[in-house]
Amino acid sequence: MGDISNYFEGVTTVFRNKDLLQIDHVPDNERLIIGRESQLNALATGLQPAVEGQKPNNVLIYGKTGTGKSLCSKFMARQLVSAASENDVSVGVAYVDCFQDSTESQVIRSLGSTINDQEVTDETFPASGVSTSECYKRAWRVMDELYDVVVVVLDELDKMDDPNSALMNLSRAAEAEKIQSCKLGIIGISNKPRFKDRLNERARSSLCQRDFVFPPYDADQIEQILEARDGAFKDDVLEPGVIPRAAALAAREHGDARKAIDILRTAGEMAQEEQAETVREGHVDAAQVQTERDHLIEVLAEQPPHSRYVLKSVALLDQRMSDDRAVKSSDVNQLYRQICTEQYSSDPLSWRRVRDLLHELEFLEIIERKRKGAGRGEGGYMETHLLDAPEIVIDACDAIESDAH
DNA sequence: ATTCCACAGGAACACCCGGTCA
DNA sequence: TGACCGGGTGTTCCTGTGGAAT
DSSP, X not given: OOSTHHHHHGGGSSBSOGGGGSTTOOOSSGGGSOXXXXXXXXXXHHHGGGGGTSOOOOEEEEOOTTSSHHHHHHHXXXXXXXXXXXXXXXXXXXXXXXXXXXXXXXXXXXXXXXXXXXXXXXXXXXXXXXXXXXXXXXXHHHHHHHOSEEEEEEETGGGSSOHHHHHHHHHTXXXXXXXXXXXXXXXXXXXXXXGGGGXXXXXXXXXXTEEEEOOOOOHXXXXXXXXXXXXXXXXXXXXXXXXXXXXXXXXXXXXXXXXXXXXXXXXXXXXXXXXXXXXXXXHHHHHHHHHHHHXXXXXXXTSOHHHXXXXXXXXXXXXXXXXXXXXXXXXXHHXXXXXXXXXXXXXXXXXXXXXXXXXXXXXXXXXXXXXXXXXXXXXXXXXXXXXXXXXXXXXXXXXXXXXXX
16 A cells, blocks of 8 residues: 555556446436336326427326436426437426435526526526515526527435425416416435325416326346446456346335446445455345445434434444334433534434434435334324334544544 | 324424525 | 625424324
């Protein structure tokens, strides 16, 4: 390790084109999208009018994480832009991740700034300082000025605080004469099939003109997906069992192709790090643990410190509980208060706030909760379960804490 | 079917920060 | 500059509720 050149010699042992394994990589050839022919056709039918400059249908897509919803939407939006440009129709696509931009205000600002061209329109979409309604007006002006058709992709729509208002404003833009010449189409993407229930009648009827489901991939399809991207690696670097192993691990959950790709990429990185000639099955298993940990760290790093203390309390309790006994949130609070003073020498937050943090951790899909009633005179409580192994959770919490200091 | 309780979670508010715009 | 604006953290006060025991 003393020799600087060693750092770079290692870089090319395993990978040829690692970009193919980035999760947001959108293939440019539809043959590389596995098992989604009917979904692609359905999307294309919905968007078809936009090619002629007409208003595309609004579409709602359901499907669990890693079933190709975003990939297919991005791919089809890209096809649409090029097909329309042959007819001299200018199509703008705005992809908004509602997990990151979870309020109506953030969504409209994000949407505005992606379709905007400030040099032409002289509009800006600052994160604060301007009211939401002013941002809508600016967005309408940008649309009319720059595009014949705009397609808004609202990914992770179920993660929005209040999807109704934004959906109403967007879907009714034309009827309310907010936009004159430009046509606006919405592609909504949701992880939860029950999402429709949260919508009011107007939002539902306008968004759900067409809706369809992306089913989970089976292990065979995930294998094909990984094989379709094996150009990321040099020839003969992947040992025979590697792709099936990664596919099996991902399929065990619920057919999450994103996870499979993550695992495969990480396995490659680990092989490379130890200067191995090939990627072995052992790398895949280690990569699975690593990706779980990385994901936790990434999510938790953005949470307030006390959220991590609360989570660590959950993990510690989960660890010391005998298998079938569930963790109660009041127990979590007790341990949390103890940890705060003993380990972090910081004042514990109110019980109410702790419940909010638990709610947030549930939203982030780190824990799962279920409400229970304990019986007459015993009150009700909330059962909390970790979604990952407690050791990994504790490790991730500690890693962030020691990283910060 | 009713009763009971501790806990769940909604509402309102206070405070701070970083930003815009006339 | 000072009036707005959105958003995050955190509090207090309060009403809603699951389900075993009655």
